Amino acid sequence: MAKWLIKAKYIITLDEKDSVLEDGGLLIEDGILKKIGSYDEVAKFSSDNHKFIDRSDSIVMPGFINAHTHIPMNLLRGICDDQTLEVWLNDYIWKYEPRMTAEDSKTGTLLGCLELIENGVVGFIDQYFYVDEVAQSTDQTGLRALLCPGVFAPSAESKTIEESFDKAKEIIEKWTGKNKLLSFGLGPHAPYSVEKDMFDKLRQYAEEHNLPIHTHLSESKYEVAQAQEKWGMSPIERVYDLKFGSTPLLAAHCVHLDDNDRKLLKEMNATVLSNPQSNLKIASGIADVPKMLDAGINVALGTDGTASNNNLDMLEEIRLTALIHKGIHYDPRLIPATVALRMGTINGRKAMGLDSDGLVEEAAADIIFFDLSATSNNPCINPVSNIVYSTSSRDITDVMVDGKWLYFNKEHKTLDKKAIIEKANSITKRILSQGIIE
Amino acid sequence: MAKWLIKAKYIITLDEKDSVLEDGGLLIEDGILKKIGSYDEVAKFSSDNHKFIDRSDSIVMPGFINAHTHIPMNLLRGICDDQTLEVWLNDYIWKYEPRMTAEDSKTGTLLGCLELIENGVVGFIDQYFYVDEVAQSTDQTGLRALLCPGVFAPSAESKTIEESFDKAKEIIEKWTGKNKLLSFGLGPHAPYSVEKDMFDKLRQYAEEHNLPIHTHLSESKYEVAQAQEKWGMSPIERVYDLKFGSTPLLAAHCVHLDDNDRKLLKEMNATVLSNPQSNLKIASGIADVPKMLDAGINVALGTDGTASNNNLDMLEEIRLTALIHKGIHYDPRLIPATVALRMGTINGRKAMGLDSDGLVEEAAADIIFFDLSATSNNPCINPVSNIVYSTSSRDITDVMVDGKWLYFNKEHKTLDKKAIIEKANSITKRILSQGIIE
Numbered sequence: 001m002a003k004w005l006i007k008a009k010y011i012i013t014l015d016e017k018d019s020v021l022e023d024g025g026l027l028i029e030d031g032i033l034k035k036i037g038s039y040d041e042v043a044k045f046s047s048d049n050h051k052f053i054d055r056s057d058s059i060v061m062p063g064f065i066n067a068h069t070h071i072p073m074n075l076l077r078g079i080c081d082d083q084t085l086e087v088w089l090n091d092y093i094w095k096y097e098p099r100m101t102a103e104d105s106k107t108g109t110l111l112g113c114l115e116l117i118e119n120g121v122v123g124f125i126d127q128y129f130y131v132d133e134v135a136q137s138t139d140q141t142g143l144r145a146l147l148c149p150g151v152f153a154p155s156a157e158s159k160t161i162e163e164s165f166d167k168a169k170e171i172i173e174k175w176t177g178k179n180k181l182l183s184f185g186l187g188p189h190a191p192y193s194v195e196k197d198m199f200d201k202l203r204q205y206a207e208e209h210n211l212p213i214h215t216h217l218s219e220s221k222y223e224v225a226q227a228q229e230k231w232g233m234s235p236i237e238r239v240y241d242l243k244f245g246s247t248p249l250l251a252a253h254c255v256h257l258d259d260n261d262r263k264l265l266k267e268m269n270a271t272v273l274s275n276p277q278s279n280l281k282i283a284s285g286i287a288d289v290p291k292m293l294d295a296g297i298n299v300a301l302g303t304d305g306t307a308s309n310n311n312l313d314m315l316e317e318i319r320l321t322a323l324i325h326k327g328i329h330y331d332p333r334l335i336p337a338t339v340a341l342r343m344g345t346i347n348g349r350k351a352m353g354l355d356s357d358g359l360v361e362e363a364a365a366d367i368i369f370f371d372l373s374a375t376s377n378n379p380c381i382n383p384v385s386n387i388v389y390s391t392s393s394r395d396i397t398d399v400m401v402d403g404k405w406l407y408f409n410k411e412h413k414t415l416d417k418k419a420i421i422e423k424a425n426s427i428t429k430r431i432l433s434q435g436i437i438e
Numbered sequence: 439m440a441k442w443l444i445k446a447k448y449i450i451t452l453d454e455k456d457s458v459l460e461d462g463g464l465l466i467e468d469g470i471l472k473k474i475g476s477y478d479e480v481a482k483f484s485s486d487n488h489k490f491i492d493r494s495d496s497i498v499m500p501g502f503i504n505a506h507t508h509i510p511m512n513l514l515r516g517i518c519d520d521q522t523l524e525v526w527l528n529d530y531i532w533k534y535e536p537r538m539t540a541e542d543s544k545t546g547t548l549l550g551c552l553e554l555i556e557n558g559v560v561g562f563i564d565q566y567f568y569v570d571e572v573a574q575s576t577d578q579t580g581l582r583a584l585l586c587p588g589v590f591a592p593s594a595e596s597k598t599i600e601e602s603f604d605k606a607k608e609i610i611e612k613w614t615g616k617n618k619l620l621s622f623g624l625g626p627h628a629p630y631s632v633e634k635d636m637f638d639k640l641r642q643y644a645e646e647h648n649l650p651i652h653t654h655l656s657e658s659k660y661e662v663a664q665a666q667e668k669w670g671m672s673p674i675e676r677v678y679d680l681k682f683g684s685t686p687l688l689a690a691h692c693v694h695l696d697d698n699d700r701k702l703l704k705e706m707n708a709t710v711l712s713n714p715q716s717n718l719k720i721a722s723g724i725a726d727v728p729k730m731l732d733a734g735i736n737v738a739l740g741t742d743g744t745a746s747n748n749n750l751d752m753l754e755e756i757r758l759t760a761l762i763h764k765g766i767h768y769d770p771r772l773i774p775a776t777v778a779l780r781m782g783t784i785n786g787r788k789a790m791g792l793d794s795d796g797l798v799e800e801a802a803a804d805i806i807f808f809d810l811s812a813t814s815n816n817p818c819i820n821p822v823s824n825i826v827y828s829t830s831s832r833d834i835t836d837v838m839v840d841g842k843w844l845y846f847n848k849e850h851k852t853l854d855k856k857a858i859i860e861k862a863n864s865i866t867k868r869i870l871s872q873g874i875i876e
Binding site: 075076077078079081082083084085088111114115118221277279280281282283284285286306309310311312313316319320323324326327328329330331332333336337373375376378379380381382385386388389390391392393394395417418421424425428429432 | 522523549719744748761762771773775818830863
């Protein structure tokens with residue numbers, strides 16, 4: 001495996017002191033960060049076996065984690081905007097999504113992974129059906145992923161929820177241990193769509209195999225009202241009551257919480273997967289992230305699927321998280337830049353069970369590079385400020401995961417961009433034209 | 439002057455029917471759109487004198503208007519984030535801004551214009567001091583601008599407000615008629631910083647010369663409360679009382695309005711210049727744009743200065759405007775994509791006194807191109823949706839203003855990017871280092 005010596009103008013470490021190093025160096029061996037510090041110091045440990053990469057006009061930092069995706073849905077980008085949830089679901093998603101075949105979902109995944117990589121994502125947490133195909137495609141990309149087969153029915157893949165659970169177990173058993181970058185969890189869709197018996201079975205299976213559980217909780221006001229009506233408790237109280245939290249709990253959305261919900265999430269040691277753009281776009285509301293952080297909850301950020309976002313740009317989620325709470329609460333000190341950046345990186349790593357101490361010795365070499373020659377990166381009075389409030393994901397030039405370049409000088413190293421886009425477009429065209437001729 | 443025949447995959451016209459043309463053509467002569475329609479039809483009107491530009495893998499649309507900037511402030515990007523207004527002003531802006539010389543502001547303007555062009559902006563509305571220098575720099579860029587010398591004191595340029603007004607008049611008289619792309623207005627800072635007598639003089643001068651007045655109104659809750667205390671009326675009522683609206687009124691921010699304020703703005707035929715990211719970042723709040731639109735007010739979008747944004751990316755403002763009101767009001771139908779796109783283009787043109795019927799025959803050739811081969815532009819089920827919700831400003835490949843290319847295949851045609859950035863960085867370094875040695 002290759003060894004690298006990298007020189008960078010700035011290194012945003014996100015270590016425990018949030019150190020930013022100027023004229024820094026990184027020594028990478030076997031996918032691991034062996035040395036980090038001033039370039040001159042680090043270079044002393046290098047040998048002829050280390051390839052030198054000059055990034056003296058770049059900012060390097062930990063790569064982003066997209067903590068909540070439905071990756072094959074990239075095929076349906078922009079299929080419906082600005083409509084009520086009913087129209088969005090009945091006239092679009094539930095009409096077109098079933099026309100996506102297992103084979104199609106491989107291409108949808110590759111299209112999504114192209115976009116993740118270009119946006120500086122080094123790992124993602126997914127929940128969808130067709131996870132065998134999602135895993136096959138992700139396996140080719142060099143990305144990390146925590147894939148959580150959805151337990152939900154009816155879907156294009158499963159008629160009943162039992163079938164869906166069996167399928168999930170089969171996929172997990174097939175894939176476990178195959179690729180160290182891929183891990184697996186269970187994705188029961190939501191308390192309102194999965195009954196207690198099935199939740200109990202899921203939890204037991206998760207406990208036996210030490211699997212995270214990834215579910216949608218308290219996304220809309222309506223969902224919370226329905227839960228109160230059905231069980232006399234909130235969706236969070238419901239999963240607490242069902243004894244969740246015995247394995248890592250990944251709670252997507254959590255837009256509508258009260259103090260007790262936050263207390264229970266903390267007690268269950270849950271990570272909240274917050275998706276601020278999607279929550280705005282489908283009008284779910286705005287999650288009170290500052291209160292979650294105050295309650296000590298680990299909050300990671302995600303984009304959600306591109307049918308409700310409509311892209312996989314993590315920097316947009318980080319920027320929005322840093323900005324929106326300031327305006328709502330009339331307090332510019334809420335969610336400072338570094339806190340937002342951690343939510344888009346380190347906190348997502350925690351949710352995936354990866355190292356999460358930032359760029360320190362022995363951390364995985366999962367790093368991304370921002371071009372300092374980009375206009376919006378000048379002047380660079382404060383590199384963290386520029387990343388969070390000024391630059392664009394398009395200023396990312398390179399992405400390294402586990403010591404391998406997935407993207408280098410803006411060229412994909414593991415994927416054939418042109419071929420994937422061409423194939424994806426032909427699939428989407430077929431899905432839509434089936435609709436028209438019906 | 440050159441003549442162009444352009445072929446594009448999609449043309450988003452923003453005409454009265456919001457037509458989107460597929461496989462479209464544009465014929466441009468002397469800075470004017472002579473023909474628009476299907477490529478095959480338009481091509482029939484071309485001759486050997488028309489240079490052919492193939493953009494069959496692009497979306498073309500009207501360029502953005504950045505309706506509220508303080509352009510030389512680009513030199514101070516990222517100087518202070520996440521702090522109270524008091525700290526931001528006292529410890530940073532008022533400390534460092536006066537160290538920017540008139541000469542520095544030329545470079546600051548060029549840096550800002552580089553960024554505007556790359557972000558697809560074809561015109562901007564500015565308010566700052568050093569406007570003679572701002573005009574000198576803008577004159578080199580090929581951009582349209584409505585420059586409104588700030589009437590405010592003390593500033594780096596003027597000790598008293600009378601001096602500031604004299605300077606403004608001098609600049610307007612010097613520049614009027616010099617460059618057809620540049621127009622001028624008056625920029626009284628705000629009702630709370632400009633007394634009645636001066637406002638009366640300004641209004642009279644504006645009436646005599648038919649000049650727009652560009653001022654900050656109702657940006658913060660505090661400002662509105664102070665106005666009530668001082669005059670027993672809101673800032674909007676105050677300018678109405680001062681008989682504003684006799685010439686075009688450009689009202690920046692308008693975050694805190696009541697129904698009567700909106701009624702008066704409509705009556706004064708004002709354009710609101712809304713700056714959603716800046717309003718969030720410095721915690722002013724969220725302007726109720728849907729209510730303004732319901733009241734029939736022309737609302738244009740701007741970024742504000744980069745000390746409170748921190749970039750000049752109009753697509754971010756358009757996207758945020760399309761998203762945020764959906765989430766706040768739990769209604770996904772609020773501010774549909776096309777409405778947001780109009781606010782970032784056509785409505786700003788109205789504010790600048792330019793043609794505002796979209797891409798129709800005889801309109802100015804102020805157009806921008808988005809790359810359809812960008813990953814986030816695939817699939818392209820709906821080009822308007824992709825622009826507003828998925829693509830990035832960095833997918834803009836070309837910018838034409840008044841029939842001239844300012845940016846072509848991502849290369850600047852009027853500005854030396856490297857030299858400007860180098861000079862800007864050395865100025866910012868000097869401004870900051872003066873700070874450190876004090």
